[in-house]
Amino acid sequence: MKKIVLIHGLLASLVVVGVSAAVLWTAGPDAAHSQAEWLGYLIMIVGLSVIFVAVKQHRDHNLGGVIGFKAAFMVGLLITLITAAAYVIGWEVYYQQAGQNFMEAYQQAYLADLQSAGASAAELAATQQQMADFGALYERFYFRAFITLLEILPVGLAISVLCAVLLRTRSTG
Numbered sequence: 001m002k003k004i005v006l007i008h009g010l011l012a013s014l015v016v017v018g019v020s021a022a023v024l025w026t027a028g029p030d031a032a033h034s035q036a037e038w039l040g041y042l043i044m045i046v047g048l049s050v051i052f053v054a055v056k057q058h059r060d061h062n063l064g065g066v067i068g069f070k071a072a073f074m075v076g077l078l079i080t081l082i083t084a085a086a087y088v089i090g091w092e093v094y095y096q097q098a099g100q101n102f103m104e105a106y107q108q109a110y111l112a113d114l115q116s117a118g119a120s121a122a123e124l125a126a127t128q129q130q131m132a133d134f135g136a137l138y139e140r141f142y143f144r145a146f147i148t149l150l151e152i153l154p155v156g157l158a159i160s161v162l163c164a165v166l167l168r169t170r171s172t173g
Helices: 002-032 034-048 050-062 069-097 102-116 121-138 141-167
Strands: none
Touching (some): 002 034, 002 050, 002 069, 034 050, 034 141, 050 141
């Protein structure tokens, strides 16, 4: 199981971090805003889809075709944790190299969207204050790492549960 988890965890990390980095560095600061969120989550889903392959491979090659929900979920969870760690590290590298103005640009884009949607001056001022407070927290490494982890972890957990449900088998004996 260790070999399967490590290989597929590194493969998922390569896809998620590699494709995300390519998008961020080629598209520039505009790629990190709300209009690109769907692309980020799509990249995560594609990268973490190797969980299905890993669970099936573990079941078929190591367990004689029989795997329970718990064992299948553990394979997915471990791959998710490897990928999530790589994702957090990858974001931190990007943030330190090119993303220092990320929060400011994100806030400006979000406020512009609110304004174009017809938000009142009071709503804009309140949102701007909330975002300024969040931006101050985001400057702290541990908070930023936690927020980044919260982006990918639910996706990996959902895929792990789905794969565990789909691939679990009962003993045929």
